[in-house]
Amino acid sequence: MLPTVMCAQTSVTGQWSAVQTWPSTNAGWVPTHAVVLPTGKVLYYSSYGDGLNPHFWDPATNAVTTAPLPGYNIFCSGHSFLADGKLFVTGGHIDDYVGYIHASIYDPFANTWTQVPDMNAGRWYPTNTTLANGDVLVVSGTIHGPASAQVYNDTPQVYQRASNSWRTLTSAVLHLQLYPFMFLAPNGKVFLAGWNPDTRYIDPSGTGSWSFVATSIHGWRNYGSAVMYDVGKIMIVGGDGDGTRTTTNTAEVIDLNAATPAWKSVASMANHRRQQNATVLPDGTVLVTGGSSASGFDNPSGAIYAAEVWNPATNTWSTLASAAKYRGYHSFALLLPDARVLTGGGQINQTGAANGANAEVFSPPYLFKGARPTITSAPTSVNYGQTTLIGTSDSIAKVSWIRLSAVTHSYNQEQRFMPLSFTSGTGGINVTFPASANISPPGYYMLFLLNSAGVPSVAKIINIGGSGPPPPPGTGKIAGKITNISTGGALSGATVSYSGGSATSDASGNYALSNVATGTYKVTAARTGFLSRSSNVTVTSNTTSTANFALATAGKIAGVVKTTTGAAISGVTVKITGGKVATTVNTTTNSTGNYGTTWISMGTYTITISKTGRTTQSKSATVNTGATTTVNFTMQ
Numbered sequence: 265m266l267p268t269v270m271c272a273q274t275s276v277t278g279q280w281s282a283v284q285t286w287p288s289t290n291a292g293w294v295p296t297h298a299v300v301l302p303t304g305k306v307l308y309y310s311s312y313g314d315g316l317n318p319h320f321w322d323p324a325t326n327a328v329t330t331a332p333l334p335g336y337n338i339f340c341s342g343h344s345f346l347a348d349g350k351l352f353v354t355g356g357h358i359d360d361y362v363g364y365i366h367a368s369i370y371d372p373f374a375n376t377w378t379q380v381p382d383m384n385a386g387r388w389y390p391t392n393t394t395l396a397n398g399d400v401l402v403v404s405g406t407i408h409g410p411a412s413a414q415v416y417n418d419t420p421q422v423y424q425r426a427s428n429s430w431r432t433l434t435s436a437v438l439h440l441q442l443y444p445f446m447f448l449a450p451n452g453k454v455f456l457a458g459w460n461p462d463t464r465y466i467d468p469s470g471t472g473s474w475s476f477v478a479t480s481i482h483g484w485r486n487y488g489s490a491v492m493y494d495v496g497k498i499m500i501v502g503g504d505g506d507g508t509r510t511t512t513n514t515a516e517v518i519d520l521n522a523a524t525p526a527w528k529s530v531a532s533m534a535n536h537r538r539q540q541n542a543t544v545l546p547d548g549t550v551l552v553t554g555g556s557s558a559s560g561f562d563n564p565s566g567a568i569y570a571a572e573v574w575n576p577a578t579n580t581w582s583t584l585a586s587a588a589k590y591r592g593y594h595s596f597a598l599l600l601p602d603a604r605v606l607t608g609g610g611q612i613n614q615t616g617a618a619n620g621a622n623a624e625v626f627s628p629p630y631l632f633k634g635a636r637p638t639i640t641s642a643p644t645s646v647n648y649g650q651t652t653l654i655g656t657s658d659s660i661a662k663v664s665w666i667r668l669s670a671v672t673h674s675y676n677q678e679q680r681f682m683p684l685s686f687t688s689g690t691g692g693i694n695v696t697f698p699a700s701a702n703i704s705p706p707g708y709y710m711l712f713l714l715n716s717a718g719v720p721s722v723a724k725i726i727n728i729g730g731s732g733p734p735p736p737p738g739t740g741k742i743a744g745k746i747t748n749i750s751t752g753g754a755l756s757g758a759t760v761s762y763s764g765g766s767a768t769s770d771a772s773g774n775y776a777l778s779n780v781a782t783g784t785y786k787v788t789a790a791r792t793g794f795l796s797r798s799s800n801v802t803v804t805s806n807t808t809s810t811a812n813f814a815l816a817t818a819g820k821i822a823g824v825v826k827t828t829t830g831a832a833i834s835g836v837t838v839k840i841t842g843g844k845v846a847t848t849v850n851t852t853t854n855s856t857g858n859y860g861t862t863w864i865s866m867g868t869y870t871i872t873i874s875k876t877g878r879t880t881q882s883k884s885a886t887v888n889t890g891a892t893t894t895v896n897f898t899m900q
């Protein structure tokens with residue numbers, strides 16, 4: 265009976281793996297930085313001296329292998345992914361508070377490190393943010409100590425990928441905390457969500473500028489965590505507890521899609537936590553692991569072992585299974601492509617001694633709720649806004665798109681969650697990928713399919729925008745020639761119009777509409793004496809779309825309706841049908857009894873007039889090229 269009982273339990277609380285010991289040069293050097301590479305392997309590096317010696321961990325085998333060496337100590341660096349899946353690492357550890365000025369790129373495909381130009385000054389504990397155009401914003405970090413008088417690098421910089429150079433944001437100098445919580449927002453700016461309560465945007469263009477957004481509710485959240493759990497929606501949770509201050513169990517959210525974003529309290533965790541990690545899961549819930557409820561920098565007396573998960577749909581927390589180790593300062597957690605959560609590190613253990621290098625893996629409850637959906641086929645890269653068939657034979661209820669993680673010190677500089685829309689297709693589902701690089705900055709993401717029980721597939725790791733950022737909304741041209749349909753001759757003086765403007769054809773019949781924003785338009789050609797014609801034209805960036813119009817000659821019908829005594833009759837219904845190109849015109853007479861058509865096809869027409877209380881009558885008339893045929897009526 266035991267397996268059944270355990271199964272029922274794990275489907276509610278999830279399950280932790282055994283603790284895995286990872287290699288380390290020193291018991292006090294613990295896994296502190298971890299990223300999920302586009303290859304599906306985890307690259308991690310440890311605290312202090314082992315920042316010189318990164319390793320790989322393979323989720324499939326638990327095997328740890330050595331990674332190539334960056335050449336200097338990258339402990340306490342910032343990290344984010346470039347559009348092509350290479351890891352961009354800023355700063356590092358010379359000593360406590362003393363940051364390296366260097367930045368480097370790790371290529372997971374070639375398995376090599378390349379140093380790029382130095383920054384403006386050292387950075388120890390900086391935050392990297394990948395921008396919509398694939399460049400990287402770096403903020404904060406200290407240049408040097410001592411602890412009592414730290415000197416911060418308060419000048420943000422943008423690493424410009426195309427030119428391999430730095431742009432210094434000299435008009436955005438602002439003192440921030442260490443490892444600030446930064447998120448690329450739907451408006452293309454980068455949102456500072458904490459630790460400080462005065463949250464704001466930085467516009468990283470030009471020399472940069474800051475603008476205030478909102479004050480968060482709890483106040484300082486030192487060593488709390490922050491996570492983008494939906495498009496433009498950010499949660500900040502836990503933290504505080506420095507010195508004699510108490511830690512907090514509170515959480516709050518902000519919706520950056522709102523006209524005036526404001527922080528809003530949501531349900532509190534069961535446990536106060538500081539130095540915990542927050543990880544967004546494929547089902548859109550937020551898992552919180554580790555941390556301490558006790559005041560003080562990294563106090564193991566308050567170690568919290570139980571995981572908790574927040575469901576944004578119900579605004580409720582659920583307490584899950586407990587880990588074996590205290591994961592406080594210098595711990596990390598991240599979502600694996602197999603939908604489990606890897607946690608590791610923690611500088612000290614529950615008795616206050618060195619924790620040692622180890623990790624454990626949490627399997628959330630959704631992995632104990634039945635068979636998993638399977639992705640049978642998927643592309644390795646997609647374009648912005650593309651709809652693509654993802655192969656599966658399973659019934660799918662939800663599709664999630666989560667950026668690969670790069671986490672340290674309780675805050676993941678990369679993870680962001682968004683649901684994707686989809687429709688059923690042949691042999692799978694047609695998934696529409698994000699249209700905006702503000703929503704989904706270029707790089708690698710995990711695509712998960714979930715069934716109606718919330719059970720996720722193993723992810724496919726897919727690149728978006730890797731060949732470069734999406735082109736800005738561009739312009740193109742519409743051009744063509746206007747001719748007479750019966751003679752083939754050029755027609756000058758025709759007006760060609762669309763919703764954004766118009767042009768006139770020249771003596772050769774040619775016209776051109778320039779600076780047309782990309783899109784599809786109804787374009788209409790009109791000329792005196794000819795039937796107007798329209799067609800739908802699609803304009804793409806930097807190209808000329810051809811739209812020729814052959815116009816048929818036309819005439820008009822007009823007249824007046826009067827009584828037998830010569831008084832105008834208004835409001836008479838006039839129906840005109842006929843023509844070589846079958847035409848029907850419905851109109852009414854005006855206050856002077858007049859009616860008329862615009863240019864209509866040549867040929868024979870029947871004009872029928874009717875008005876309540878009067879006798880309906882019809883006449884026949886012929887419409888000639890370029891002429892107006894007059895048809896008057898006397899009505900009884």
Ligand SMILES: [Cu+2]
Nearest residue numbers: 296340594673
């Ligand atoms: Cu640290």
